Amino acid sequence: MLISEVSEKYSMTQDTLRYYERVGLIPPVPRKPNGIRDYDDYSCGWIEFIHCMRKTGVPVEVLVEYVRLYQQGSKTKEIRKELLLTELNRLDDRIANLQATRERLASKIENYDDLEKS
Amino acid sequence: MLISEVSEKYSMTQDTLRYYERVGLIPPVPRKPNGIRDYDDYSCGWIEFIHCMRKTGVPVEVLVEYVRLYQQGSKTKEIRKELLLTELNRLDDRIANLQATRERLASKIENYDDLEKS
DNA sequence: GTATCATCTGGTGTTAACACCAAGTCAATA
């Protein structure tokens, strides 16, 4: 798969795809003999996963560390799991925070409704 | 109330407080005759509200617009309400997105658990 | 063979949201 197709498939720019590989957000992508990237299912899987994590705000730095550990094989399983757990907790915190603010906003809006009636 | 006290109270830097005022994230803060900021309850209320919104990711730009409308008086009530509604919807979308990713992460972690048992 | 592509690498530019700094003012304190 060419970078243009992957770019299309996941709605990401080619620049972002190359950036992700450069900084280690995904493992190295296989190349054709002439050096052109040739994405396979494995690479696409990573891209999809990283894209999803990035969209929800997991920092690049954390994901780079995860990929680094992953590439060191099964001996890092335990650490990787811990890393994911940490992010899960962070996510839960953020969700709770957002929900609280959501309620606050909602009641502020209700206030506006009340004011209209008067 | 001095800026140092407000800074302490809301755990924000003095720089951030001045920045918020400068860009219009909060209405102008009253000053003592010598020009020093003297925050009252009204100002503190704004700071608390804006701080809360910013923490959850509502863009500065949107909040500036809200404050601008607010300062134009009650004739902008309807627009302000619409603005808040838009943000509420955005928040709901983001929360849904985060929750989906949360579940994904959680099951990935469960996978790690399974692998350990074998 | 040459014009047209898409791709490559290496480097610089951008944006949001502050953080930091310097030089000046003012009030209180020793």
Next chain:
DNA sequence: TATTGACTTGGTGTTAACACCAGATGATAC
């Protein structure tokens, strides 16, 4: 009265996460 300390403004610096650009290469179309 001299020093200390908090505050002021105006300006520049920082960081993350890409976006954009230029020049070179290699395959394909004509």
